[in-house]
Amino acid sequence: MTTGTVPRLAIRGLTKSFGGVHALSRADLAVMPGEIHGLLGKNGSGKSTLIKILSGFHKPDEGSLELDGRPVPLPIPLGRGEKIGLSFVHQNLGLLPEATALENLIAGEHGRAGQWFINWSAEAARARRLFERHHLDLDPWATVGDLSPVKRAQLAIVRAADRVGSHNEHATPGLLVLDEPTPFLPIEDVRQLFAMMRRLKQTGVGIIFVSHDIDEVMEITDRATVLRDGEVIDSFDTATTSRARIVEAIVGRSLTQERLVDAAPAATKPAVSVTGLAGRVVSGLEFDVAPGEILGLTGLIGSGYDEVPYLLAGAHAARSGRLDMGGAIHDLAAMKPADSMAAGIAFIPADRQKLGLALDLSLTENAMLPMAARGDNRFLLDHRERQARTADLMRRFVVKAQAPRQAASELSGGNQQKLLLAKWLQLDPNLVLLDEPTQGIDIGARREIYDRLLEACARGASVICATSEFEQLEMIAHRALVFERGRVKAELRGGEVTKSGIEAACYGETRIHAA
Structure with missing residues (x-):
């Protein structure tokens, strides 16, 4: 984590209710430049609501948001996140499987810029340079549906990081939100993804890593925040925090690792x-x-x-x-x-x-x-x-x-x-x-x-x-x-x-x- 005094992202008092039920209640969260920040909590704890407010999908009832010390008016207009320095990779990755890696990379860019002509050879050369910079062995002309799961996840992350860097009107590295990118990846693929995240943090990008996997959060993050019932329960440095403390913050009580079964049932013959x-x-x-x-x-x-x-x-x-x-x-x-x-x-x-x-x-x-x-x-x-x-x-x-x-x-x-x-x-x-x-x-x-x-x-x-x-x-x-x-x-x-x-x-x- 870099030693910046101004947070890349600062959330204060963020609140959202649905039908009188608090999905998020006066939540505070800060992510520093070059920090990987874990976001933990049970299903229904408020993680998704917070992410949807950041992406402009929900309008908060109360609260404020700053990026690099600049106030951001709420609600954030849909589609404007990259302009102000926010980019997202959701669990479904948002890729078109029938399109090429290059087509996915530039999808929507030319429409926003008002350009009617695409120089495909120049775009392919730019894509190769981008992939090489991120240590991604990927052919721009490869069909996304034919890629391995980890290659698809890497492509989605590279695309998000590139867009928040190139479209950010304030020319800062921005903040990347990775919403559950790992559940369907084997452990070796997760390691590759973590290596990419560490390279990104070295450029000053702030990263919010949403996960249910405590071990992953302890491995990859600098700090983490736990939500429960819409409230921030705890924030901590993961390197100095025990797993037991994190579990207790998530579920509200300590859990012991115990065997739920005794000896195998006796049987005269197998079923x-x-x-x-x-x-x-x-x-x-x-x-x-x-x-x-x-x-x-x-x-x-x-x-x-x-x-x-x-x-x-x-x-x-x-x-x-x-x-x-x-x-x-x-x-x-x-x-x-x-x-x-x-x-x-x-x-x-x-x-x-x-x-x-x-x-x-x-x-x-x-x-x-x-x-x-x-x-x-x-x-x-x-x-x-x-x-x-x-x-x-x-x-x-x-x-x-x-x-x-x-x-x-x-x-x-x-x-x-x-x-x-x-x-x-x-x-x-x-x-x-x-x-x-x-x-x-x-x-x-x-x-x-x-x-x-x-x-x-x-x-x-x-x-x-x-x-x-x-x-x-x-x-x-x-x-x-x-x-x-x-x-x-x-x-x-x-x-x-x-x-x-x-x-x-x-x-x-x-x-x-x-x-």
Whole structure:
């Protein structure tokens, strides 16, 4: 962080209410030049409201805003943020997948400048210089839809930083707001993104980094602020602050890291047996799962553990493999999603927004889709009964929403994930498959999700959870398989399933734990 006395951004007393409910209450926040400032809080804590005020989407009821010591009149007109020194990268990145990197980079610029002609060769040369300056190995003519997730995120950040620098009428580096850019990225990609953020801060750009991931905030930020129920609870230097203090500020109480499961349930025979499973990475995989057991799959990125749920659900084609559930044999090379659903399998993918939910549909329409696919009431839709059933699911799964008719896109990430769980667990599946079930979810909602999984286990379901979060498996997994190069490197049971135990298995010599 640079030693400037004037904050790049200073917010004082920012307040916003909706229908008498305070979404933001007299919030203060300061970000210095060259500072990466974390913004933490549970879903509904006021983070999104604050960001929407900065972007001009909401008009505050009270409060003031300064950029580099200059007062900024509120509300900020939509689209004027870059002119005054504010730029945003939202979770969906705002890129056009069918357009090239260059087209995304310059989209809208020529319209604002009133230019009718684009010198494409000159623009491509400028893009290459820009990418090179930010250490981004990217072809300007590459189609964005063909890029890796981290390349797309890097492109969105470079575009935002370039625009706030070139369009800022006060010629200052400006402030960059990164709103949850990491939830769908593997750890190696997150490291690349953090390297880019550190390079940007060296130019004097102030960065607000919004995240649910406490470990990421502690790693990348200089300071952080916690919001709870619309109020600023705490601001601190992250280098000298304990994780326990941050957690307590977020949830309002201290939380202990405890195992939520005891020994694996005793079973005379497994409920699920997988043999000879092979996919793009995994090969020759064999394992069993007992009824009522949570089996964790983990390892380093690229080891293949995260491929397994998709192969078992028929979402990705397996090269070979057999699944035995209750005596019914399924050829995994021929398995389709409809087949897995008919077999009593529920699948919760990592990308809930693209693969799990239809965001433009209502909560009721999302929740009832599996019932329609199964053929329930195929000739007559009882809308009142469907809404009542959805309202009951919302209550049981603690989905916080205004009404069943509300669009799924309007829910927070944690409530979307709980809706996704409710959508599939209402079928009482025999096997639940999950990939990164708490990705981008606040610490309070995580516990609610864990409780729902434990309830499914209590009914006798088997659960397979693939995750890169070792702490998660320490809390909920009866057993964990650690992968390396597409094969099981180690098996951990009961008290062996700890973060340190998994790390030792990942980075230690290849070995198999004895049963």
